[in-house]
Amino acid sequence: MHIKELDQKYVAPTYARFDLCLVKGEGSHVWDDEGHEYIDLGTGIAVNGFGVADAEWIAAVTEQLGKIQHTSNLYYSEPCARLAEQLCLRTGMKQVFFSNSGAEANECAIKAARKYGETKLGGKTTIITLKDSFHGRTITTLAATGQDVFHKDFLPLTEGFVHAEANNLDDVKRLADENPCCAVMFEVVQGEGGVRPLTKEFLQGLEAFARERDLLLIADEVQTGNGRTGELYGYMNFGITPDIVSTAKGLGGGLPIGATMLGERVENILTAGMHGSTFGGNPIAAAGALNILSRIDDALLAGVRERSDYIWNELTGTEGVVSVTGLGLMIGIETEKDAGEVIAACREHGVLVIKAKHKVRLLPALNIPMDDLKKAVAVIKEVCKK
Numbered sequence: 306m307h308i309k310e311l312d313q314k315y316v317a318p319t320y321a322r323f324d325l326c327l328v329k330g331e332g333s334h335v336w337d338d339e340g341h342e343y344i345d346l347g348t349g350i351a352v353n354g355f356g357v358a359d360a361e362w363i364a365a366v367t368e369q370l371g372k373i374q375h376t377s378n379l380y381y382s383e384p385c386a387r388l389a390e391q392l393c394l395r396t397g398m399k400q401v402f403f404s405n406s407g408a409e410a411n412e413c414a415i416k417a418a419r420k421y422g423e424t425k426l427g428g429k430t431t432i433i434t435l436k437d438s439f440h441g442r443t444i445t446t447l448a449a450t451g452q453d454v455f456h457k458d459f460l461p462l463t464e465g466f467v468h469a470e471a472n473n474l475d476d477v478k479r480l481a482d483e484n485p486c487c488a489v490m491f492e493v494v495q496g497e498g499g500v501r502p503l504t505k506e507f508l509q510g511l512e513a514f515a516r517e518r519d520l521l522l523i524a525d526e527v528q529t530g531n532g533r534t535g536e537l538y539g540y541m542n543f544g545i546t547p548d549i550v551s552t553a554k555g556l557g558g559g560l561p562i563g564a565t566m567l568g569e570r571v572e573n574i575l576t577a578g579m580h581g582s583t584f585g586g587n588p589i590a591a592a593g594a595l596n597i598l599s600r601i602d603d604a605l606l607a608g609v610r611e612r613s614d615y616i617w618n619e620l621t622g623t624e625g626v627v628s629v630t631g632l633g634l635m636i637g638i639e640t641e642k643d644a645g646e647v648i649a650a651c652r653e654h655g656v657l658v659i660k661a662k663h664k665v666r667l668l669p670a671l672n673i674p675m676d677d678l679k680k681a682v683a684v685i686k687e688v689c690k691k
Contacts, residue, residue, distance in 0.1 A: 308338065323652065330357025333673045344681040346669045347659045351528050354555040354597060356670040362558045362596050369592035378586065385586035388595050395537055398550060398566035402575065403586035407527030407553035408441025410563035413580060414523050414551045415445060417567060420574050421521055422487025429485035435471040437498030440490065440525055449490060452498065471495065472507045474514065481518055488521035493539035496528040499662040500630050500637025505543050512545040521570065522547040531555035532601040532671050534633035535610040542632065558597040562590040609633050609671050612678055616667065619682050625689030634671060637664040640689050650688040656681045
């Protein structure tokens with residue numbers, strides 16, 4: 306039976322898959338089961354930051370495979386400890402909890418904030434998030450997500466979340482006045498919300514307000530983190546300092562890993578037995594993440610910004626393109642044509658792009674060769690204007 310038929314028969318139909326079965330890749334090039342080659346501008350939704358089959362990452366993971374593939378969190382593990390150290394040194398955070406996904410990383414962030422509100426703020430446990438945000442698909446992270454479309458059919462959701470208008474500090478203040486709040490949670494660019502960036506003015510005002518009210522700032526860096534925006538973490542573009550940072554996706558380079566970084570105000574807020582994960586900090590995933598993190602340096606980040614500028618300059622104002630939004634190599638393109646039509650046409654011309662609401666979304670490898678990027682952008686421009 307063909308792979309697509311097997312999938313359709315045996316895999317729960319929760320994904321509207323493209324009619325494409327990818328079987329191998331190298332860098333920013335991938336091939337399907339019929340031998341067709343594509344330039345990949347999706348990277349597994351911001352996961353394969355250094356492209357497919359990256360040799361350095363493979364070597365790091367393979368070396369760890371030959372040592373020990375898993376040990377429970379009842380024991381110490383070198384890759385886990387070293388990864389936590391590097392994350393803290395690179396961000397100024399104090400501690401890290403490891404999990405397996407962005408949703409889990411956000412669950413931990415929420416638990417830490419609730420514990421802080423319960424023990425430090427006299428039982429204030431409501432968390433403000435933003436409309437059009439996306440924080441995951443568990444019942445609690447769905448509740449945190451500020452989009453009703455994701456709530457349908459799954460009520461009742463976890464209580465204790467209220468949603469403010471993005472880039473509207475007055476609305477955040479109103480909700481803080483009306484509710485017993487402990488934290489504000491945000492993405493600096495709302496990826497699943499349509500690649501909508503928050504403004505510097507809003508984020509800096511949010512930080513000042515949070516400090517005034519003793520609210521925690523939680524930065525959801527699941528998609529924006531690990532070099533994607535041109536800085537190691539997206540909040541670093543805006544001169545603010547969160548109390549909790551969650552991340553996943555690009556951290557592992559293709560292996561499942563989530564991380565929740567805890568700042569000084571919530572250091573030691575979670576103690577033995579309060580949280581856990583069988584696979585959290587898995588040695589193989591941690592070894593892969595260590596390799597990825599070690600290579601996100603100033604030169605790479607400068608390259609991300611250079612590539613971002615190229616895309617913006619090429620697409621802004623071009624025929625068929627209404628607007629370009631985003632930050633770094635997390636870019637949304639509003640097109641005159643239906644986004645689905647543009648995505649399908651790009652695929653026919655050997656370029657893989659994805660969608661965010663009504664926009665075409667670009668999430669290329671951080672080190673995509675400029676020649677590949679130029680070819681892919683030329684295809685996008687041609688498809689948009691036809």
